[in-house]
Amino acid sequence: MNLLIYNIKGLVQAENHARQVVAGADMAKLPVIPDAWLLIKDEKIASFGPMHTLPPIEDIKKIDATGRFVFPSYVDPHTHLVFAGSREHEFEMRIQGATYEEIAAEGGGILHSADKLAQTSEDVLYESAQKRLLEVMKSGTGAIEIKSGYGLSVEAELKMLRVISVLKDISPIPIKSTFLGAHAVPAIYKNNRSGYIHEIINTMLPAIAEEGLADYIDVFCDRGFYTTDETDLILKAGIKYGLKPRIHANELDFSGGIQVGIANKALSVDHLEFTGKEEIEALLQSNTMPTLLPSTAFFLKLAYPPARAMIEAGLPIALASDYNPGSSPSGNMNFVLSLACLYLKMTPEEAINAATINAAHSLELNDSLGSISPGKTANLFITQPMNSYAFLPYSFGTNRIETILLNGEIWED
Ligand code: NIG
Ligand code: FE
Numbered sequence: 001m002n003l004l005i006y007n008i009k010g011l012v013q014a015e016n017h018a019r020q021v022v023a024g025a026d027m028a029k030l031p032v033i034p035d036a037w038l039l040i041k042d043e044k045i046a047s048f049g050p051m052h053t054l055p056p057i058e059d060i061k062k063i064d065a066t067g068r069f070v071f072p073s074y075v076d077p078h079t080h081l082v083f084a085g086s087r088e089h090e091f092e093m094r095i096q097g098a099t100y101e102e103i104a105a106e107g108g109g110i111l112h113s114a115d116k117l118a119q120t121s122e123d124v125l126y127e128s129a130q131k132r133l134l135e136v137m138k139s140g141t142g143a144i145e146i147k148s149g150y151g152l153s154v155e156a157e158l159k160m161l162r163v164i165s166v167l168k169d170i171s172p173i174p175i176k177s178t179f180l181g182a183h184a185v186p187a188i189y190k191n192n193r194s195g196y197i198h199e200i201i202n203t204m205l206p207a208i209a210e211e212g213l214a215d216y217i218d219v220f221c222d223r224g225f226y227t228t229d230e231t232d233l234i235l236k237a238g239i240k241y242g243l244k245p246r247i248h249a250n251e252l253d254f255s256g257g258i259q260v261g262i263a264n265k266a267l268s269v270d271h272l273e274f275t276g277k278e279e280i281e282a283l284l285q286s287n288t289m290p291t292l293l294p295s296t297a298f299f300l301k302l303a304y305p306p307a308r309a310m311i312e313a314g315l316p317i318a319l320a321s322d323y324n325p326g327s328s329p330s331g332n333m334n335f336v337l338s339l340a341c342l343y344l345k346m347t348p349e350e351a352i353n354a355a356t357i358n359a360a361h362s363l364e365l366n367d368s369l370g371s372i373s374p375g376k377t378a379n380l381f382i383t384q385p386m387n388s389y390a391f392l393p394y395s396f397g398t399n400r401i402e403t404i405l406l407n408g409e410i411w412e413d
Pocket of ligand 1: 296
């Protein structure tokens, strides 16, 4: 289908030669064309420009976007969107003073979600995950990563990854899947950690590779979860099966997770609440994308990662929702942007770059998504009328998106 959007108040992240990744001071630069038009042809961005350059175009569908901004869809590079049940009882326990780590150490947390998932059929799991996918798409997400990690057994990890695989088949937006067998140590292996790691490496990975069920491999490398040596072993085994690493690191401590991720050429290291000079130095020497998940720091009341120091040192940053039942029961990227502005002290321009170009780069989707550039897939959204694009992160908690286009077509669920 061909479509013209015209009278756009601001065409955000529009550039003819798309940047691959945006780092340091460049993160503050956001290309926006005021009073613009955008032509979409056959699912792709064809051309755009200021209104005074609009060529005569007849006989195609047209949208008048007077007063509205057009954004490229968000790319959410870190979620656990497939899960069973919810954990508001832990939310209540935390209100009474318990910490996330204490709840996990007593067999709650991830292990609670694993118990629930074991009792849930693939069909039921699929239905709930599909609803969550629609929910995040409505809030502007146009590509997403989804992890396993609530299975923690061969059968249940495969069940999760098969659900993700079906979502990939039916979804109008690109999905990347990540194997996170090393999310926690399951209760039956409590006194035999190496036995579980052996199972991940020698049983889960071959089975996943045989069915082609994962794109990436992840490990929760942190205090109380997996050590750096264990992480290194698991990542190297995954790499042998062609799975590039993207890992959970430094959420709960200076765990060495950032360094072990970099040593294994991780596409991204995620969380990073505990990041100091050494970690920033190591990241600067790498191509690994530092990915921040402010909804998690917000929900668990953790100290936020030092985003300003990272940007000032010259690093890029990507943003993700971490949608999961324990530490971020929201996949709303608009809210992530608001938190990034408020608590990571990122400007709206930096936050938008982090949630589009840099997030697409970390998911290896930069050729097709992350900016409004000729030849890229037309996944984008049109806002409600507003004075400036900063109104989006400013008006937190309210969905300001009016129209969503996926693959060049207006999308309504
Ligand atoms: O990214 N940190 C590890 N994993 C998830 C939380 C998972 C859970 O609590 O269910 C996260 O925060
Ligand atoms: Fe996570």
